[in-house]
Amino acid sequence: xxxxxxxxxxxxxxxxxxxxxxxxxxxxxxxxxxxxxxxxxxxxxxxxxxxxxxxxxxxxxxxxxxxxxxxxxxxxxxxxxxxxxxxxxxxxxxxxxxxxxxxxxxxxxxxxxxxxxxxxxxxxxxxxxxxxxxxxxxxxxxxxxxxxxxxxxxxxxxxxxxxxxxxxxxxxxxxxxxxxxxxxxxxxxxxxxxxxxxxxxxxxxxxxxxxxxxxxxxxxxxxxxxxxxxxxxxxxxxxxxxxxxxxxxxxxxxxxxxxxxxxxxxxxxxxxxxxxxxxxxxxxxxxxxxxxxxxxxxxxxxxxxxxxxxxxxxxxxxxxxxxxxxxxxxxxxxxxxxxxxxxxxxxxxxxxxxxxxxxxxxxxxxxxxxxxxxxxxxxxxxxxxxxxxxxxxxxxxxxxxxxxxxxxxxxxxxxxxxxxxxxxxxxxxxxxxxxxxxxxxxxxxxxxxxxxxxxxxxxxxxxxxxxxxxxxxxxxxxxxxxxxxxxxxxxxxxxxxxxxxxxxxxxxxxxxxxxxxxxxxxxxxxxxxxxxxxxxxxxxxxxxxxxxxxxxxxxxxxxxxxxxxxxxxxxxxxxxxxxxxxxxxxxxxxxxxxxxxxxxxxxxxxxxxxxxxxxxxxxxxxxxxxxxxxxxxxxxxxxxxxxxxxxxxxxxxxxxxxxxxxxxxxxxxxxxxxxxxxxxxx
DNA sequence: ACGGTTTGGACC
DNA sequence: TGGTCCAAA
Numbered sequence: 001x002x003x004x005x006x007x008x009x010x011x012x013x014x015x016x017x018x019x020x021x022x023x024x025x026x027x028x029x030x031x032x033x034x035x036x037x038x039x040x041x042x043x044x045x046x047x048x049x050x051x052x053x054x055x056x057x058x059x060x061x062x063x064x065x066x067x068x069x070x071x072x073x074x075x076x077x078x079x080x081x082x083x084x085x086x087x088x089x090x091x092x093x094x095x096x097x098x099x100x101x102x103x104x105x106x107x108x109x110x111x112x113x114x115x116x117x118x119x120x121x122x123x124x125x126x127x128x129x130x131x132x133x134x135x136x137x138x139x140x141x142x143x144x145x146x147x148x149x150x151x152x153x154x155x156x157x158x159x160x161x162x163x164x165x166x167x168x169x170x171x172x173x174x175x176x177x178x179x180x181x182x183x184x185x186x187x188x189x190x191x192x193x194x195x196x197x198x199x200x201x202x203x204x205x206x207x208x209x210x211x212x213x214x215x216x217x218x219x220x221x222x223x224x225x226x227x228x229x230x231x232x233x234x235x236x237x238x239x240x241x242x243x244x245x246x247x248x249x250x251x252x253x254x255x256x257x258x259x260x261x262x263x264x265x266x267x268x269x270x271x272x273x274x275x276x277x278x279x280x281x282x283x284x285x286x287x288x289x290x291x292x293x294x295x296x297x298x299x300x301x302x303x304x305x306x307x308x309x310x311x312x313x314x315x316x317x318x319x320x321x322x323x324x325x326x327x328x329x330x331x332x333x334x335x336x337x338x339x340x341x342x343x344x345x346x347x348x349x350x351x352x353x354x355x356x357x358x359x360x361x362x363x364x365x366x367x368x369x370x371x372x373x374x375x376x377x378x379x380x381x382x383x384x385x386x387x388x389x390x391x392x393x394x395x396x397x398x399x400x401x402x403x404x405x406x407x408x409x410x411x412x413x414x415x416x417x418x419x420x421x422x423x424x425x426x427x428x429x430x431x432x433x434x435x436x437x438x439x440x441x442x443x444x445x446x447x448x449x450x451x452x453x454x455x456x457x458x459x460x461x462x463x464x465x466x467x468x469x470x471x472x473x474x475x476x477x478x479x480x481x482x483x484x485x486x487x488x489x490x491x492x493x494x495x496x497x498x499x500x501x502x503x504x505x506x507x508x509x510x511x512x513x514x515x516x517x518x519x520x521x522x523x524x525x526x527x528x529x530x531x532x533x534x535x536x537x538x539x540x541x542x543x544x545x546x547x548x549x550x551x552x553x554x555x556x557x558x559x560x561x562x563x564x565x566x567x568x569x570x571x572x573x574x575x576x577x578x579x580x581x582x583x584x585x586x587x588x589x590x591x592x593x594x595x596x597x598x599x600x601x602x603x604x605x606x607x608x609x610x611x612x613x614x615x616x617x618x619x620x621x622x623x624x625x626x627x628x629x630x631x632x633x634x635x636x637x638x639x640x641x642x643x644x645x646x647x648x649x650x651x652x653x654x655x656x657x658x659x660x661x662x663x664x665x666x667x668x669x670x671x672x673x674x675x676x677x678x679x680x681x682x
Numbered sequence: 683a684c685g686g687t688t689t690g691g692a693c694c
Numbered sequence: 695t696g697g698t699c700c701a702a703a
Contacts, residue, residue, distance in 0.1 A: 003692070043687080118702075118703055120703075311690070318686060379697070
């Protein structure tokens with residue numbers, strides 16, 4: 001799994017910034033009376049007071065730990081304040097934490113390339129900034145070194161680790177320090193400033209590690225918490241790593257780490273040093289072997305990726321044990337909730353960052369109570385993503401059914417098992433392959449937004465373009481228990497009784513299914529929704545071999561363009577051939593687009609968002625990729641297709657086609673746009 | 683029958 | 695490339 005990367009330079013300055021008990025801080029900012037109080041954030045799960053997902057430091061003193069239940073925490077710390085994660089659509093909603101994380105990122109990204117590693121963690125490459133600082137203001141001449149820097153911990157500086165400010169000051173300004181240590185000192189100064197800015201502008205504290213690579217920085221950020229920073233000098237690496245339990249290393253907390261312990265008797269990183277690179281490669285393959293050999297020596301070439309936006313969005317929920325979903329109807333209801341949330345987040349990403357997701361994936365976990373091979377995995381399925389919650393749900397349901405048939409095996413009739421042998425213990429939908437829309441396409445963005453979001457447009461929002469075909473499917477329109485959303489929501493919020501409520505609510509789903517099934521309804525629903533399936537699972541992987549190839553409708557307003565579904569390779573179309581050929585073969589060939597210059601997910605950053613573009617070389621590379629990979633002739637596009645489109649889109653296209661200057665890029669952007677556009681409408 | 687929910691990365 | 699598995703927070 002881990003891959004060895006050559007170290008480009010051993011003098012990089014890398015910081016890892018880790019928010020202190022982030023969810024708790026977010027809640028304490030929201031409710032200031034919680035400040036200073038022992039506080040923990042619990043996830044909805046009214047069983048035994050819910051599961052703790054973040055614990056404040058005051059509560060940690062009393063021995064409260066993550067993965068305790070609310071009740072246990074209360075026992076350990078009777079005064080503890082338990083705050084619930086917000087719930088919407090019957091599931092945990094992490095939006096406020098994501099947005100808070102974005103606030104932090106927008107500050108941290110001011111001084112260097114910035115990688116958002118998780119909701120509350122960031123890597124920074126401060127090499128350039130540190131070198132600049134060293135050139136412009138030699139450390140010896142630095143008069144005012146902030147108190148915050150002086151509170152740094154410098155590994156190896158003092159045996160007992162109690163670095164006083166004088167010692168740190170001395171170390172920072174040591175005239176005989178080598179270049180790398182001086183750069184580290186500069187990095188520490190920059191990070192201290194950044195942390196202060198974060199505190200000023202967001203009221204959040206964080207801890208940081210400053211080192212020559214990501215691995216060491218990450219290790220260091222956790223060594224002195226909260227609200228402190230730790231510097232890893234090269235000379236300290238050996239002593240730092242040698243006694244370190246192998247499992248503490250990133251990537252070694254799981255099976256690989258266990259294997260090292262049980263198979264090789266390696267318990268500390270120091271133990272790893274005994275093994276030659278070749279030996280490690282024998283055991284774990286070339287990549288992992290080399291990687292292990294390197295990290296044992298503190299060597300890691302992983303670059304800080306300039307990425308402040310997520311590569312995917314997902315929404316999921318588990319249904320443990322007795323709460324497993326047992327009917328198609330229940331699954332459909334939950335898929336609606338999940339798709340609603342996902343759709344909302346995609347819409348927000350589109351508005352704020354001008355990005356479009358191309359692929360929808362459904363994951364599920366299931367068990368078969370009846371069967372022997374119940375450990376079989378429920379297969380993941382994906383299809384082109386269409387914007388709009390209704391369409392997403394429709395597609396998700398189809399993906400689920402495709403997965404279910406595969407899961408149950410072709411030998412049995414899935415319809416027979418309908419309310420019987422299976423249960424879904426986890427459901428999730430996610431959107432990936434997210435690419436930035438080429439800039440200067442405002443009308444297109446508006447088109448996707450709908451008129452109510454930005455300036456008025458003659459076009460309806462995408463949700464309404466194709467008025468929910470849902471009424472075609474009895475599984476939705478005739479289902480008696482369609483929207484218990486508000487009930488569910490309140491159910492989830494009430495504390496002691498919510499389990500009962502919850503179960504009864506899933507009973508409602510079940511009953512609904514039974515009612516329907518009694519009239520052989522589920523079979524119909526099954527077939528019907530397969531029949532109305534548009535452009536998703538049916539054409540994939542030879543699923544539903546019995547179904548004829550269908551026409552795919554591309555509707556827009558009152559216009560309707562009919563395109564013919566084709567098998568991927570054998571393409572025979574006329575008239576609209578050029579676009580179709582593109583859609584079939586190239587819709588997903590778009591090269592990587594870096595988004596370091598895109599705006600943040602939130603615009604709530606108090607200071608406004610400044611996104612330094614530190615990825616000059618990547619941009620050029622990306623452009624090279626573009627010119628190399630794209631050679632489509634715009635003029636081949638059938639005018640009759642263009643004519644069917646809304647006037648403003650047509651206009652936009654004309655402005656793309658006209659200028660001959662940025663030819664290659666324009667062409668590619670054009671097709672990139674069409675790739676998603678048409679596939680989403682169909 | 684479980685901390686739950688999200689992400690990212692590698693492999694084939 | 696889609697699907698699977700792993701790891702982390």
